[in-house]
Amino acid sequence: MLVCVQVDKQQQSKDSVYFRDGMRRIDFVLSYIDDKDGEKKQDRRKEFEANLEKAGLELETEDKSESEDGRTYFLKIHVPWEVLATYADVLKIKVPFKTNDITDKKDVPMSWLCTPYRLPEHVMQPEPDYFTATFDKSKIDFFLIEDKETFFPPSTRNRIVYYILSRCPYSKEDKDKKGIKRLLNNGTYAAAFPLHDSRYWTRSRDANCESERYALYKYWARFSRFYKEQPLNLIRKYYGEKIGIYFAWLGFYTEMLTYAAVVGLLCFIYGVASFDENVWSKEICNKTIGGQIVMCPLCDKKCGYWMLSTTCSSSWQSYLFDNTATVFFAIFMGIWVTLFLEFWKRRQARLEYEWDLVDMEEEQQQLQLRPEYETKCTHRRLNRVTQEMEPYLPLTSKFARSVLSGATVLFWISLIIASIIGVIAYRLAVFAAFASIMKDSPTNKLDVVGSLITPQLATSVTASCINFVIIMILNFLYERVAIKITDMEVPKTHVEYENKLTVKMFLFQFVNYYSSCFYVAFFKGKFVGYPGDYAYMFGKWRNEECEPGGCLIELTTQLVIVMVGKQVWGNIQEALVPWLCNWWVSRSARNHPESLYSRWEQDHDLQSFSQLGLFYEYLEMVIQFGFITLFVASFPLAPLLALMNNILEVRVDAWKFTTQFRRPVAAKVHNIGAWNEILNMIAVFSVVTNVMLCIYPIQSQWAAIFLLQRPGSSWGFGALLKGTSVVVLKVKRALYIHSPHLQPLPDLRLKLTTFGLRVRLSNH
Numbered sequence: 001m002l003v004c005v006q007v008d009k010q011q012q013s014k015d016s017v018y019f020r021d022g023m024r025r026i027d028f029v030l031s032y033i034d035d036k037d038g039e040k041k042q043d044r045r046k047e048f049e050a051n052l053e054k055a056g057l058e059l060e061t062e063d064k065s066e067s068e069d070g071r072t073y074f075l076k077i078h079v080p081w082e083v084l085a086t087y088a089d090v091l092k093i094k095v096p097f098k099t100n101d102i103t104d105k106k107d108v109p110m111s112w113l114c115t116p117y118r119l120p121e122h123v124m125q126p127e128p129d130y131f132t133a134t135f136d137k138s139k140i141d142f143f144l145i146e147d148k149e150t151f152f153p154p155s156t157r158n159r160i161v162y163y164i165l166s167r168c169p170y171s172k173e174d175k176d177k178k179g180i181k182r183l184l185n186n187g188t189y190a191a192a193f194p195l196h197d198s199r200y201w202t203r204s205r206d207a208n209c210e211s212e213r214y215a216l217y218k219y220w221a222r223f224s225r226f227y228k229e230q231p232l233n234l235i236r237k238y239y240g241e242k243i244g245i246y247f248a249w250l251g252f253y254t255e256m257l258t259y260a261a262v263v264g265l266l267c268f269i270y271g272v273a274s275f276d277e278n279v280w281s282k283e284i285c286n287k288t289i290g291g292q293i294v295m296c297p298l299c300d301k302k303c304g305y306w307m308l309s310t311t312c313s314s315s316w317q318s319y320l321f322d323n324t325a326t327v328f329f330a331i332f333m334g335i336w337v338t339l340f341l342e343f344w345k346r347r348q349a350r351l352e353y354e355w356d357l358v359d360m361e362e363e364q365q366q367l368q369l370r371p372e373y374e375t376k377c378t379h380r381r382l383n384r385v386t387q388e389m390e391p392y393l394p395l396t397s398k399f400a401r402s403v404l405s406g407a408t409v410l411f412w413i414s415l416i417i418a419s420i421i422g423v424i425a426y427r428l429a430v431f432a433a434f435a436s437i438m439k440d441s442p443t444n445k446l447d448v449v450g451s452l453i454t455p456q457l458a459t460s461v462t463a464s465c466i467n468f469v470i471i472m473i474l475n476f477l478y479e480r481v482a483i484k485i486t487d488m489e490v491p492k493t494h495v496e497y498e499n500k501l502t503v504k505m506f507l508f509q510f511v512n513y514y515s516s517c518f519y520v521a522f523f524k525g526k527f528v529g530y531p532g533d534y535a536y537m538f539g540k541w542r543n544e545e546c547e548p549g550g551c552l553i554e555l556t557t558q559l560v561i562v563m564v565g566k567q568v569w570g571n572i573q574e575a576l577v578p579w580l581c582n583w584w585v586s587r588s589a590r591n592h593p594e595s596l597y598s599r600w601e602q603d604h605d606l607q608s609f610s611q612l613g614l615f616y617e618y619l620e621m622v623i624q625f626g627f628i629t630l631f632v633a634s635f636p637l638a639p640l641l642a643l644m645n646n647i648l649e650v651r652v653d654a655w656k657f658t659t660q661f662r663r664p665v666a667a668k669v670h671n672i673g674a675w676n677e678i679l680n681m682i683a684v685f686s687v688v689t690n691v692m693l694c695i696y697p698i699q700s701q702w703a704a705i706f707l708l709q710r711p712g713s714s715w716g717f718g719a720l721l722k723g724t725s726v727v728v729l730k731v732k733r734a735l736y737i738h739s740p741h742l743q744p745l746p747d748l749r750l751k752l753t754t755f756g757l758r759v760r761l762s763n764h
């Protein structure tokens with residue numbers, strides 16, 4: 001008998017997501033290490049687990065002797081049908097009651113063209129389409145329940161367990177001491193996570209197990225699948241709507257980037273092709289024109305006069321990014337941004353229908369009060385609508401907290417601005433030094449080193465690097481501060497918490513990443529004064545001048561360094577770091593392949609998915625979105641760079657979620673939240689910056705020398721660009737008029753039927 005059990009266990013434990021009886025599914029796992037002086041912790045655990053059992057959960061503990069390191073206990077949690085039904089009712093979870101019998105299959109012409117990008121149907125549609133209604137415990141017969149054990153999908157089950165865990169008290173004396181989060185913070189438990197359903201590289205041996213993780217890895221989370229569509233329904237089923245919407249958005253953004261990248265590339269090719277017709281550069285390089293023009297010294301003491309023709313080659317370089325096509329591209333991007341936002345709104349609305357999020361009610365949000373809010377708000381008041389007492393924060397306290405957090409954000413933003421002024425001072429000081437090194441060589445040495453490296457370029461490259469390092473350090477510190485002050489504000493719901501944090505972090509990041517670009521684009525070289533009457537910073541350093549070709553080429557350098565640096569660094573941080581950590585943690589298990597390495601231990605060794613995990617993913621992409629829209633007039637290749645990064649990004653993120661992280665608790669959201677408004681804000685901003693970028697180069701020195709003598713060549717563009725905003729508005733209006741989501745979609749009809757049924761149901 002003993003042998004039999006042993007064999008059974010051996011067979012099961014590598015893959016099984018069930019209790020020892022092989023029947024009850026493990027919905028959540030808690031782990032802890034039993035340390036010697038942990039009596040207090042032991043008491044808390046005892047009380048907590050007793051309360052969990054009181055709430056109806058079933059527990060099973062794996063002894064530490066079973067674990068790989070011999071120190072870790074694993075507590076497995078199963079939630080039985082009764083509890084599921086109760087909480088599904090409380091949380092107003094929607095469940096199927098009828099299969100969708102309305103078929104609206106459209107035959108898309110030329111659909112065979114898309115076949116290489118398609119995934120098999122069972123991956124794209126992992127479950128049939130249902131009509132759904134809010135679960136009601138008293139009307140169980142109404143719903144499509146075949147098997148009570150599998151009626152609620154794993155993502156719903158883990159959501160329910162997490163809801164219970166985050167509200168379960170753990171102290172007899174103090175009723176306010178509750179929730180798994182606090183227990184994790186004070187080290188009572190080491191980890192709490194739902195289980196992945198199989199190993200990612202192979203199907204589970206257990207026939208009852210869906211092995212969705214394996215399917216995700218096979219069809220989605222590999223780089224070799226980069227040209228395939230994403231199985232969004234499966235992602236949503238496995239990870240929940242929140243992560244599903246992120247990947248839908250990322251995929252959509254990448255798709256739209258393709259158009260911008262192609263047009264940007266064409267503009268660049270135009271620059272290369274029309275290279276020979278570049279009159280400015282020809283005249284600068286011409287010995288009788290550029291060779292005759294003597295320019296004033298770039299710095300006060302050591303610099304000498306120089307010939308305009310020495311900047312011959314750099315003027316050719318800057319022509320590549322600064323020509324007529326650039327202006328066209330800036331206008332194009334203005335329209336592109338508008339289309340992007342409008343089409344995303346539609347896509348999002350579609351997803352809301354398809355994923356059944358349309359009538360995710362407000363009261364449901366109310367029910368999802370953050371446990372921290374419940375405990376920190378000691379005041380209670382009567383809600384007149386529900387006639388229930390609910391916690392609230394007094395207005396004065398709320399106000400004080402908001403002011404304090406606002407002040408903190410301002411303080412940190414001013415810190416960045418101070419550091420940027422520091423970098424400018426560095427530029428001025430170093431530029432004087434560089435210029436004096438090259439001072440004797442306007443005619444001879446510059447041909448050797450100076451033809452590629454002008455003092456301006458050398459300064460701007462080093463300054464960009466320093467700037468990048470400062471950006472990274474400030475980022476690191478501010479992240480911690482932002483979380484602290486958002487906690488302090490005690491937002492009511494998770495959604496509110498995230499939106500507050502999003503806005504805080506974004507404001508900071510916006511200044512942090514873009515300010516140096518703004519400086520180069522709009523301030524540098526604009527306040528230099530005139531020969532004989534130069535302007536000085538702090539009365540000491542002469543204000544910087546742009547390169548003779550204008551500041552645009554410097555902006556391009558800056559953009560490339562920050563953008564490429566950030567993307568390379570981001571991918572290293574995102575993929576390499578978790579991979580290395582996992583590799584290190586699981587090394588002992590790999591060394592003993594004969595030993596049992598159970599499902600929960602494998603997942604325990606993975607990286608934990610932080611609550612803010614998705615926030616950083618969005619932030620990274622939105623900052624990139626800013627780079628390609630705000631300064632696109634200076635660098636038409638930026639969308640192409642972004643596109644290449646994003647094709648990689650989709651798969652890196654997918655790979656990371658599927659293989660390197662523990663399974664996140666499924667969460668529901670309507671849309672991408674505060675990011676929608678932030679994207680809109682960037683879009684408005686980008687029209688302004690691009691207009692300005694296209695007007696400003698006129699002030700460059702060449703222009704001063706050549707253009708003003710030839711009026712009419714570039715001046716029209718400013719007006720043209722002001723026209724862009726008009727065009728953008730027109731496009732927007734046209735889209736509204738022809739918007740299909742104003743007409744009732746077939747989907748909408750379905751939902752209305754559902755709604756009617758629900759009304760009838762609740763009237764029973």
Ligand SMILES: [Ca+2]
Binds near residue numbers: 653
């Ligand atoms: Ca990412």
